[in-house]
Amino acid sequence: MYRWVVAFCCFMRTTSIYRKPSFMDSIIPYSSNHPPQHKHAALRYLHNRLNTYHLQHDEFKDELDTIHDIMQNNGFLIHTHTHIPPRDSLPQPPARNQNKPHKWAPFTYFGRETTFIMNIFKKADIGIILRTNNTLQKLLMTKPQTRDKYSRSDTYKLTCPDCNAYVGQTGRCFTQRFKEHRNAFKSSRKTSNYAKHALEHSCPFGTIQETMQILQYQAKGTHLNTVERYFIYKEFSNNNHLNDDSNIALNKIFDALLKLQKP
Secondary structure (H helix, E strand, O other): OOOOEEEEEOOOOEEEEEOOOOOOOOOOOOOOOOOHHHHHHHHHHHHHHHHHOOOOHHHHHHHHHHHHHHHHHOOOOHHHHOOOOOHHHOOOOOOOOOOOOOEEEEEEOOOHHHHHHHHHHOOOOEEEEEEOOOOHHHHHOOOOOOOOHHHOOOEEEEEOOOOOEEEEEOOOOHHHHHHHHHHHHHOOOOOOHHHHHHHHOOOOOOOHHHHEEEEEOOOOOHHHHHHHHHHHHHHHHOOOEOOOHHHOOOOHHHHHHHHHHOO
């Protein structure tokens, strides 16, 4: 992240840590939605360097004050990170069974729910690699603006004003998919579970603004299928769904997410 150099002042026989004039005291802010491991990595590096170089008392104090300023400017609590031991001094995890293959799975960090899910895999021989979506590339890229939210495609929910909800996904625009449900209702065809429910229970078929709720935007593929299964499972857990029961199975990860979302 930073390019650091150590300046050796040979004529004074002292060592100090030099920072370029363009130095900025910016690290991942404590309030940012990033894994705690990523946030503390920069602080661990600064403290490890402080403890590695043989600094005199004054130089050591100046560098420690600089580290505290960096922490304070980025929202970290100073008293909780003042003494971070070097990585070599931390207890090492027990050696794994070499005969058993060790697998790694990437997880996108989106909050404390991710940590809760990771605990499920503690007893399994699976290592978790955390990653984030809010990278500088995505934040700085110009995104095309869509005037009508229903012109996009993704996961949606159709809510009956008096009864339950239907969750689905579409690779076409939401407007076209809604018209298909509405046409099935008007022609009394049972090609749509939502239209079938409305016909059997004499429920009104409202407008797209009244009936359709966009749940999440996600590119079409395996991730979109997972998102759809999660929202179906959520409505199923609340006994409030119109989807096919045969496609719903017990999922501990979904249960963990729903448990954390309860007030």
